[in-house]
Amino acid sequence: MSFLSFLFPAQPETASDWNQDQREALVDLLYLSIYVDNHISLLEEKKVEEELKRADWDGPTSSILYVQDAVTRGRNAKSDPAYKAEYLNSIANRLDEKKTAALKALDKVLSSDGTDSKEASFLKEVAAAFKL
Template sequence: MNLFEVLKNILTKEPMRHDDWTQEQREAFFDLLLLGMYVDGKLSVQEMDALDQNVQTLMVETGVSWEAYISSALHKIRNVEGDEKQRYELLQNIRGRLGDATKRGIAVQELKELLAVDGKEEQEQSFLDDVKALFKIRPFAGEEE
């Protein structure tokens, strides 16, 4: 299964389809996944095309086109590349928009799944550890403290 099949599966899983996720939470969740995809610096034009085709259902209530939203999200992500302070601030913003611990936990678990698709690199593991710490997520079953 390739990265975008995994992303599509994540975004259409039962927890994300429930009405108790607000549009703001869905967007924060997507921003987190997109930021995770950029950690290793390997996002291609083909990946973006697949992303565009596979996750439009996530943005059902934005009032803006998917293309406008993805452009805005990519701009945010690119602005924090190489700047740890700005990346931390964006992650804090995402944490706040996700809201409660349950949704933060789901988001982090799905981020972990997404990052594992191509084999976790050191950068990706470090990013995941940073997110878990910021989001106050305990280690997942089978993980060490």
């Protein structure tokens, strides 16, 4: 399963089931999660980019440029707790009714290489920010 296949699957939910703000918020959340445990996989990042090229991306910027900005925001959030809280709130607001699906996707990503204590704590932090 590719990194974002849950967002842009062949079935039953399609990319069009997510509006552009929700897709962008999920990308932001997943890139933030990459920085939580200080383990950044270039292969994982490449898979995300490949998946985004095939996605139903309809943003004002290309998916690649959006990802570059998401990486920067993820790094900034990792080093600034106040910014991180604000960023998670922004992600929650943009996800709207897709918060539960995004949290499940995040859990899959975090557990893909085993969940360490930082990742488990982050998952709880996100659930709290999402009010789930």
